């Protein structure tokens with residue numbers, strides 16, 4: 001049988017520091033009201049697409065986005081955050097009903113999916129930094145592939161841990177036919193998209209992701225087929241269904257009636 005799986009990528013909705021135009025990186029800032037709405041809107045757009053597993057970064061803005069998006073899902077499964085940080089945490093969060101467990105979606109949080117660590121730029125205003133160091137320098141820090149900001153991570157360094165995590169933990173799930181949603185960040189997702197779309201280090205420079213826009217891939221025969229373009233959020237192809245997805249949608253319709 002030829003397995004097929006859906007992969008949804010979502011950059012978190014607007015955070016309080018996106019709103020203030022501050023470099024955020026690994027600082028754990030929550031969503032704004034607008035970010036909350038973006039996450040709900042994103043959830044509506046993916047509400048007919050199966051989700052068996054959710055991966056988020058360790059940061060609250062990605063976790064809020066994933067949870068808010070799932071409130072809109074038609075299947076109404078319950079996303080449950082797994083706690084494996086200690087044996088006790090794992091044992092204290094066990095579920096003792098298989099029936100209940102079937103109605104849950106495991107949510108795995110991983111620091112490897114965190115935003116690129118922005119070093120000494122974290123907390124600085126993007127415009128003021130450009131005024132001080134020059135537009136070119138700041139653009140190089142923000143968008144070059146291999147030049148890190150002072151004491152921070154370059155996109156290349158961020159890709160090393162984010163893509164390694166994707167390959168080790170997420171890819172095997174997709175290959176096994178599990179439908180996965182990843183809620184993460186501008187740069188950790190840019191590096192994953194670079195891997196999925198086989199972009200060169202030149203091409204990834206101009207890849208920009210909007211907050212709260214879901215991107216859909218179909219995974220088939222170890223290939224990633226992009227169905228919704230990050231550059232064109234309203235592109236109808238986001239809603240294009242494969243036979244399997246159409247069947248899933250039909251099942252959802254039947255459940256309601």
Ligand SMILES: O=C(O)[C@@H](CO)OP(=O)(O)O
Nearest residue numbers: 022023024025115142186
């Ligand atoms: O501040 C950050 O952490 C990121 C994402 O918001 O900024 P940039 O657009 O420079 O990648």
